[in-house]
Amino acid sequence: MYENELVPITKVLLVGLDKNDPQFGYQMTELTNLATANHLEIVAMITQKLNRPNSATYFGKGKVEELKEALEYHGVEMVVANDELSPSQIRNLEQQTGAKVMDRTALILDIFASRAKTRLAKAQVAIAQLQYQLPRLRTSMNIRLDQQTGGGGGSFTSRGAGETKLEMNRRHIEHQISLLRQEIEEIEADDQTRRARRDKQNIKNVALVGYTNAGKSTIMNGLVRRFGENKEKTVFQADMLFATLETSVRKLNLPDNQSFLLSDTVGFVSNLPHGLVAAFRATLAEAAQADLLVQVVDYADDHYREMMATTAQTLKEIGVTDIPMITVFNKADLRPETIYPDRDGDTVTLAAVEDTSLDLLVETIRRHILSDFATVELLVPFSEGALISELNDSAIINATDYTEEGTLLSVTLTAPQLARFEKYIQ
Ligand SMILES: Nc1nc2c(ncn2[C@@H]2O[C@H](COP(=O)(O)OP(=O)(O)OP(=O)(O)O)[C@@H](O)[C@H]2O)c(=O)[nH]1
Ligand SMILES: [Mg+2]
Known part of the structure; x- marks a missing residue:
């Protein structure tokens, strides 16, 4: 366990309003996970069907009474509410129940605060x-x-x-x-300098995005261990909500000399507090400036569709639109009778913990970021040996053959390279 096991456990009661929203069950499950991540022990859950929260006390009058009794019965002194409450709702509920009231926003802020390292x-x-x-x-x-x-x-x-x-x-x-x-x-000014330097290198940026705990950092680490410029530079991955709160960028070099940058960043959850989204805009800028997004989905979670909707909603909120996206149904090993690794267009089903899966993912990424490239045959005279080493360093060489006139190569070139080597094209 990475969690500090000495943190005392506080018992809490979860409360939520069912506003006729089909997502309500999923949100209460999510709230349970968030509370557990914050060392809270849930002893009971009280919900009420109400189209709109009571402006004074969140719950209606009778329900507040029921809550008070439940708190006494369970010997609990804290309530966690599924919505963001107004200051007066919190104050009134606290006065009427005698318990401390924490809302969803404060809960998420607390978790972020305990995870923040940089x-x-x-x-x-x-x-x-x-x-x-x-x-x-x-x-x-x-x-x-x-x-x-x-x-x-x-x-x-x-x-x-x-x-x-x-x-x-x-x-x-x-x-x-x-x-x-x-x-x-x-800090950002520094960051932008780095990004500008990378842009100059004309290297493609690929960003991992998705719901928290989906396996983004696991994919990052799997690829870094295989293709990383520095194979030791792995990132923190753990079975917890919001394990990652900062952006990490790693350069990956594929066996055929192609490189791209992969970034891993903070995961999403539904109703992420607006203040947090605004505060993390800079961290999320990595995704906004990517050439390609890889959405990672926890395929083993029954709520994966809702999690995908949450991701779509959050991306919209941070202004990420119009960037091509690959969807990865991850943790396929935990979902019975799933065939993997498997690809259907831009959707890949895989298990980040297995090499064959990572190969298929790289192949899918490559299709996108290499779309500006063309594969041609070049005949380079033996007298131009220097060109061969230049190609070795900068291009994808698919095959090499030696003929009487020179070296015959099948190579994948960028547009500027195509112009430069035009006279050798067969
Ligand atoms: N069985 C299985 N476990 C996986 C797989 N991918 C990730 N995991 C586990 O899922 C948990 C979460 O993985 P992370 O990579 O930390 O998830 P993340 O998306 O980076 O999460 P945040 O940083 O919180 O947003 C870890 O315990 C991983 O070991 C997989 O393909 N199969
Ligand atoms: Mg992570």
Whole structure:
């Protein structure tokens, strides 16, 4: 296990509103997984069919009573709600049930915060957390003001002092956000330089995208171990939600001299908080600038179709449209009676943990990123030996033969190479 096993387990009750959405069951399963990932132990789940949340208490009146009783019965002091709640809904529910209330957004933010390792990821999560806190500041201040009022009659001065303190807290948070933004800009500026350098090399970018825990990093590592320029440079992969929070880019060199860059990045989940999506826009830019996307799907999960819809929705939200995509149905080894590795157009069914599967994936990627190439026969006179070594270094040589006039090669060339070697084409 990679998780810190010493983290104390908090017991929680999950609550959710069934707003007549066919996705509701999937979302509650997802919430269960998110809570478990955050070291929470789910002892019960309470749901209510309501088209719209109660604006004051999220659940209707009777349901709040039922929740209170369930909390007492199970001896639980925390509730996790499936939606993002307004500050007043949280406050009212807390007051009426006596339990702490956490919403889906806060839960996801917590997981991201505990997973963030790099400076960039930490700064991005911190911004999202501070932004979540901003509108909620008043809530905690109000409680304090109420207490002051109750104790001493609530004079104008204490209220005024309270509001000034609230204003100070707000300004302090806004200042912290702007410092973090500056820090991110500096890190990004560095990143863009690197990206620009790569663009100059005229090398294709392929990005792995998809739902969290689908196997993106496993595919990355499988390919790095086989084709990586540096085979030791693997990335973190683990059976947990949001194992990856930063983008890693690796150069892969195929046996025929072709190279491409593969990037692995943060996974998706439904209703990813908008603040997080905005904060991670830079990290996700790798996908936005790719020549080809490889969508990885956990084919062993019964909810894989919903996960694909979530991926499509998130890509749209971050402005990734019009990039060609290969779909990988991964973990086929865990799905009984599945034939794999298998390809049907741009859809590949495979198991990232097996070499034959990775070969088929590379072949499928190659079809896309090599579409600008042409295969021709060249006859290079023996006197032009230097050209042969140049071709060896920069082109895909499919076959070599020696004739009386010179070396006969079957090669795959880029458009500029075609022009350069035109006079040798047979
Ligand atoms: N049996 C099996 N397990 C797999 C396969 N691919 C990945 N896994 C496992 O699935 C889990 C998640 O894999 P990761 O590669 O970390 O998933 P990810 O998509 O990078 O997840 P995030 O970084 O959280 O978005 C790990 O425990 C992997 O070992 C597969 O083809 N077969
Ligand atoms: Mg990963």
